[in-house]
Amino acid sequence: MLLGVENPKPGYWYNQQDWLNAFKMIYENIGPKTLYAIGLKIPETAVWPPEIDSIEKALASIDVAYHLNHRLNQKILYNSETKKMEEGIGHYHFELVSPRKAKMFCDNPYPCDFDKGIITCIARKFQPPDSKFVFVSHDDSLPCRNKGADSCTYWVEW
Helix, strand or coil, rough: CCCECCCCCCCCCCCCHHHHHHHHHHHHHCCCCHHHHHHHHHHHHCCCCCCCCCCHHHHHHHHHHHCCCCCCCEEEEEEECCCEEEECCCEEEEEEECCCCEEEEEECCCCCHHHHHHHHHHHHHHHCCCCCEEEECCCCCCCCHHHHCEEEEEECCC
16 A cells, blocks of 8 residues: 555546655655656656647646646546646646746646656657757755745756
């Protein structure tokens, strides 16, 4: 049993707080690198909008994908047909600040390192062919969930 999630199965929905409790336990007992590694794997199984074909679109779509893969009161939080997003679980905010640099502001309940893994995986997956690297860094000068804040900010460069 994983803090309230017994025998997890693909395709089933589980209480978000149970996962958050598990992430807290992982952070405290194993460390942040494991949360980062879990975050790197999330985009492999998450439902993703099909029209994504650039790193900018990919980073901007994380919020939609996040809402597509969560429910509140048994209702999926993004309707693909109407493009309507419901509130209640926070967001992944994207801002392109220069041709090869973006800011991601995350005000959701997930751990800092988990989000960094998700952002890194998506940026690498959609890395432009003429880019030699993708670098994701946490902005330590701004609030951080690891220090009790409600958000974290990341810089993505390629």
